[in-house]
Amino acid sequence: MYAPRVDLAQYYTVGLVTFTMEGAEGDLHELATEYFARELFNSQHGIQVLEIGSMEEVLAETGRNRFDLRAARAVGDEYDVPAVFVGQVKASPVRPRASISLRPRVDAVVSVEMSVRLLSTENGATLWSNTAHATESVGGLGFTGGEVVFSAEDPDDAYGYLVSELIAELTADFRPTYR
Numbered sequence: 001m002y003a004p005r006v007d008l009a010q011y012y013t014v015g016l017v018t019f020t021m022e023g024a025e026g027d028l029h030e031l032a033t034e035y036f037a038r039e040l041f042n043s044q045h046g047i048q049v050l051e052i053g054s055m056e057e058v059l060a061e062t063g064r065n066r067f068d069l070r071a072a073r074a075v076g077d078e079y080d081v082p083a084v085f086v087g088q089v090k091a092s093p094v095r096p097r098a099s100i101s102l103r104p105r106v107d108a109v110v111s112v113e114m115s116v117r118l119l120s121t122e123n124g125a126t127l128w129s130n131t132a133h134a135t136e137s138v139g140g141l142g143f144t145g146g147e148v149v150f151s152a153e154d155p156d157d158a159y160g161y162l163v164s165e166l167i168a169e170l171t172a173d174f175r176p177t178y179r
Contacts, residue, residue: 004044005173006118006128013048014040014118015075015084017067020055024091032089032114032163039171050079055086069124076121083127087116089163111135112162116170132169134162 008014016037021029037049052058052075059065062074067086075084092111111133118128 002177004176008040008044008047008174011047011082013050013081015050015052015079015081015121017052017058017075017084017086018054019087019089019114019116022088022090024093028091028112028160028163029089031160032087032167035164035167036085036087036116036171039167040174043171043175050081052079052084067119072119072121072124081121083118083120085116085118087114089114109135110162112166114163114166114170128173130170130173132166134166136162 016033019029019033019036033051037051040047040049055067058075059067059071061078062071064071064074072084076082090113092109113131113133115131116129117126119125120127
């Protein structure tokens with residue numbers, strides 16, 4: 001077994017800012033943050049994750065309008081963490097995707113993109129980053145054998161499934177491997 005590509009044990013305690021959300025309403029970003037923390041714990045033992053709060057709260061506390069070097073240093077000073085995770089979830093609304101072939105079909109799809117960075121609270125440098133993207137069909141309308149075929153799923157279920165899959169992809173660097 002090979003050690004994880006990124007070993008968080010060197011930091012012992014890392015901060016985690018609740019991921020931000022773009023392009024959708026609801027609490028998908030909070031779910032993504034929870035899943036991310038869970039995967040960190042599942043993949044690396046002996047670390048502590050300090051949940052700091054939302055990006056809005058952190059920026060208000062630090063007097064900054066974006067998460068920059070000064071904000072990173074302020075988080076390090078305030079919470080005594082050498083590094084902090086920040087992330088963003090971008091979700092698309094349900095949108096159509098058509099295919100024209102022998103069997104014409106129109107699908108309704110949702111997409112989610114997630115980006116996460118681990119930043120040094122000493123100098124603001126990026127210590128690690130990763131991005132993942134996925135699309136899932138939530139319904140469709142097509143023709144098969146001269147008949148109309150219709151299917152539909154709950155878009156919220158699809159978003160949750162995508163977040164789970166993306167977190168697994170994003171956190172691969174923190175898990176030991178057998179290569």
